[in-house]
Amino acid sequence: MIEINGLNKNYQAGSQILKAVDDVTLGVEAGAFVSIVGHSGSGKTTLLSLMGGLTSPDSGVVSIDGQDLWRLGHDQRAELRNRAMGFIYQFASLLPTLTVLENVLLPTMYAKGKKGSADAAKLLDEVGLADKAKSFPAELSGGQQRRVAIARAFINEPKIILADEPTGDLDEDTEAEVLGFFRHMNREYATTFVIVTHNTALAATTNRTYRMTGGRIALV
Amino acid sequence: MQMSNFRLALRNLSRRGFRSMALAVALALVVALLFAGAIAMKSISTSITLGSQRLGADLMVVPEGYQDSARATLIAGKPSVFYMPEEILDKVRKVKGVRKATPQLFLKSAEFECCTYVDILLVAFDQESDFTIGSWLKEAIDRPLEDRETIIGRSIPLATGLTMKYFGVPLKVVGDLAETGLEYIDHAAFMTLATAREMIRKSRTMSEKPLEIGEDEISVVLVQLDPAITPERAKVFVEYEVEGVKALTSQDVIGTVKQQLAVLVRTIGGIGLSLWLITVVLIGLVFSMSVNERQREMGLLQAMGAKRRNIFSLVALEAALLSLAGGLLGLGAGGGLLLACREPLRNAFKLPYLWPDTGFVLLAALSAVIAALTSGVLAAAWPAFRISRMEPYQAIRKGE
Numbered sequence: 375m376i377e378i379n380g381l382n383k384n385y386q387a388g389s390q391i392l393k394a395v396d397d398v399t400l401g402v403e404a405g406a407f408v409s410i411v412g413h414s415g416s417g418k419t420t421l422l423s424l425m426g427g428l429t430s431p432d433s434g435v436v437s438i439d440g441q442d443l444w445r446l447g448h449d450q451r452a453e454l455r456n457r458a459m460g461f462i463y464q465f466a467s468l469l470p471t472l473t474v475l476e477n478v479l480l481p482t483m484y485a486k487g488k489k490g491s492a493d494a495a496k497l498l499d500e501v502g503l504a505d506k507a508k509s510f511p512a513e514l515s516g517g518q519q520r521r522v523a524i525a526r527a528f529i530n531e532p533k534i535i536l537a538d539e540p541t542g543d544l545d546e547d548t549e550a551e552v553l554g555f556f557r558h559m560n561r562e563y564a565t566t567f568v569i570v571t572h573n574t575a576l577a578a579t580t581n582r583t584y585r586m587t588g589g590r591i592a593l594v
Numbered sequence: 595m596q597m598s599n600f601r602l603a604l605r606n607l608s609r610r611g612f613r614s615m616a617l618a619v620a621l622a623l624v625v626a627l628l629f630a631g632a633i634a635m636k637s638i639s640t641s642i643t644l645g646s647q648r649l650g651a652d653l654m655v656v657p658e659g660y661q662d663s664a665r666a667t668l669i670a671g672k673p674s675v676f677y678m679p680e681e682i683l684d685k686v687r688k689v690k691g692v693r694k695a696t697p698q699l700f701l702k703s704a705e706f707e708c709c710t711y712v713d714i715l716l717v718a719f720d721q722e723s724d725f726t727i728g729s730w731l732k733e734a735i736d737r738p739l740e741d742r743e744t745i746i747g748r749s750i751p752l753a754t755g756l757t758m759k760y761f762g763v764p765l766k767v768v769g770d771l772a773e774t775g776l777e778y779i780d781h782a783a784f785m786t787l788a789t790a791r792e793m794i795r796k797s798r799t800m801s802e803k804p805l806e807i808g809e810d811e812i813s814v815v816l817v818q819l820d821p822a823i824t825p826e827r828a829k830v831f832v833e834y835e836v837e838g839v840k841a842l843t844s845q846d847v848i849g850t851v852k853q854q855l856a857v858l859v860r861t862i863g864g865i866g867l868s869l870w871l872i873t874v875v876l877i878g879l880v881f882s883m884s885v886n887e888r889q890r891e892m893g894l895l896q897a898m899g900a901k902r903r904n905i906f907s908l909v910a911l912e913a914a915l916l917s918l919a920g921g922l923l924g925l926g927a928g929g930g931l932l933l934a935c936r937e938p939l940r941n942a943f944k945l946p947y948l949w950p951d952t953g954f955v956l957l958a959a960l961s962a963v964i965a966a967l968t969s970g971v972l973a974a975a976w977p978a979f980r981i982s983r984m985e986p987y988q989a990i991r992k993g994e
Contacts, residue, residue: 420987428897429987449901456899463990467894471605479597484899491595530899 375566376402376425376534381434383420383589394420395431396589404533405564407557409577411594412586418570419464419538421586425568426459426536427451438534456484460527464539467523468511474498475507478526485530497525501555517548524552528559534566535559541576553579599904603911610884617877618920621966624869625924629962630931631862636950636958638858650726651816652825654842655686655695655832661840664814667700667715668778675702677811678839685836686815691823692832696723697812699790701805703760714750715782716760718790725818727784734769741788742766747780748773758783761793762800817841870969877913877973885909885981892981893989902982909978910971917970921963928962 383395394417402408412418423429424436427443436443438458443451460481468477478494498504501521503514511519520543527535535556541549553576559565569580577583583594607614656664660676667674680697687695701716719727721738731738734745744765746752758765765785773780797805819828825843832841885892892905900908949955981989 423987426897428893428990429985449903452896452899452901455897461897463894465890467890469602469605469891469894471609472602475595476597476601476605479595480895481898483597483599483602484901484904488596526898 375404375406375439376400376568377435377437377440378425379435379437381421381424381436382432383417383424383429384432393417393589395424398434398589398591400584400591402566402568404566405560407560407567407569407581408584409569409571409580409582410584410586410591411571411574411577414572416586417589418586421591422536422538422568422570426461427455428461452484456481456530458533460530460532460535462520462524462527462535462537462540464542466511466516466519468519468526470511472510473507474503474509474511474514474522477511477522478529480526481530489529494525494529497528498522501525502551517544520544521548521552524555528565531563532565534568537567537569539571539573540569541571541573549576599908599911603908603915606888606912607915613880613884614916614919617873617880617916618923620873620876621917621920621970622924622927624866624873624969625921625962625966626928626931627862627869628866628965629925629928629958630935631859631866632958632962633928633932633950633955634935635859635862636954640950650729650818652819652843653817653828653832655682655815655817655836655839656813656842658838658840661842661846664842665846675700675807675813677807677813679808680810680812682836682839683812683815686817686832686839689828689831689835691820691828692817693820694723694725694818695815696720696725697787698814698816699787699807699811700813701760701790701793701807715778716790716793717778717782717784718787719784720787726816730771730784731769734771739768739784739786741786741792743768743789744783744785745769745771746783747771749780750783761797761805763789763793763796765789815839870965874969874973877916877970878976881909881913881974882977882980884912885977889981889984889989889992893984893986893991896986896989905982906978909974909981913970913974913978914967917966917968918963920970921966924966925959925962 378398378400381395381398381400382393385392385394396417398421410418410421420429424431427436427446430444438454441454443454446454468474469480472480475491475494475498478497479489479491482489482494495504495507498507501524503518503521503525506514506518506522511522514522520540524540527537537556540556541552544552556567556569557579560567567580569576571577577594584591585594654664654668657676657678663674663676677699683695683697686692697720699718701718703714703716721728731745739745742764744758744767746767746769748770750770752758752767754767754769756767758767765783767783771779791809794805794807794809797803817828817832819825825845829841829843829846833839892900895905895908984992
């Protein structure tokens, strides 16, 4: 499913070069439930972005189902992201001008076989926010906003979910609900999960955990 | 419900309601000015052309030294009067290239008991030799004008059948003329030479201010030329062969107005262009700020599958919607401005004014809206392009 080979990504910080991702080689098979842990600045988020084709590597290869992401054109990469990937971020990522339902429907704008309101409403129901469909993000709590973002990530039925601290600011109950939902999607639809987290308890619930330190990765 | 760029763009604009409104209003001002300016200029230009066509003469021969008064009378309908001996008519007829020549006599109505409707120009013409007013007469009453009858310009608010009285002579209104925008026609009463002579005679006994015009005097000689000779050439011949006169071509008559028009066009055009440039820069800056604020949003959309062209078109669409709103608002404001300024413009510049045909108004409106749309989209093009080329991760991070 996801094949990463000899991946490097450096950043210039003043006169210094920071190795955000340093020679990472990794394989994530279809239906896997994987976590990546590490301290802040260890390169987890950058690696996740490289996997999602959101940023280009300095060297190395990222393949999704055998397709080298960086050999694809920009439009093809965008189509692949739209079709095969769902992103969940650690920050508030809802568009404040849109209602909850419209936010969930956003990725369908760029899809060929468009999903509609009924699909979005079903997902909102699954994350426990069916009654908030017409609300605006500002009317929701942080946890509720996160759940809307999760519903949005699933609207196009992606094969891969790339989640960056998905439970970062959730209370324990909501965190358990979200993880339960992830597990459900993983089991029922064989959705592949790569979750970046500080949360070792969360990592412990995944099937495999990697640790990143100074841009390098190792299986825990 | 389906999500679309259109819905997203509308929501983004309404989210920044005040800013959107301010930009739309700025653009509306430009559109209003340019639209109203174009219509006003066209109106004046149409009026002058139509008026000079309706005058129907290639040359107008006037007493030397009265060229400005003649222009003022012919363009602004200013009831000035000037006279020359009638024998000039015969001399003009003998000039090379002159096909027809006909006299006209201008009388100025006076503000005394003598006159029903004051401050209009009374134009007497010779029906036998006339080649200008005859066609209007045919349109208006389809028969020759009798003595003591008049047809009046559209600006004189009198109904057909009523009788006016000037210098003791009753003048029955038998018809009116279509509006030309030329005050000389719109604000004048036309009558026979015999009627005018009667007024002159009677004014000496009936009026507190008698008309000081000799029995054999006329104001102008209108000339129709052979097609083989140009008005400019004929003008030289007339002025050389007939002493004490000046010949005005249509261009001479409308030249002053055209100069005034050119100044107006330059002024309005200059203000419009400056405002337009300022607005384009303003829109560009605002959209630059806007996309900078929304980098994360754009990065997120790219992460969801938006292609570069989707991002570009979202920003461009927002600019287009804003510009369209500004354009339409501007058309409304421009239309209002035109109606409000119609009289002040006419009075301030003493220019004729006719509403242009619907086709031109629609074309001007369409052009103004297209110009507004193009300006808005062009101004937003660079910020839109810039944001669409950013890597999604970079956009998301920069928006943090």
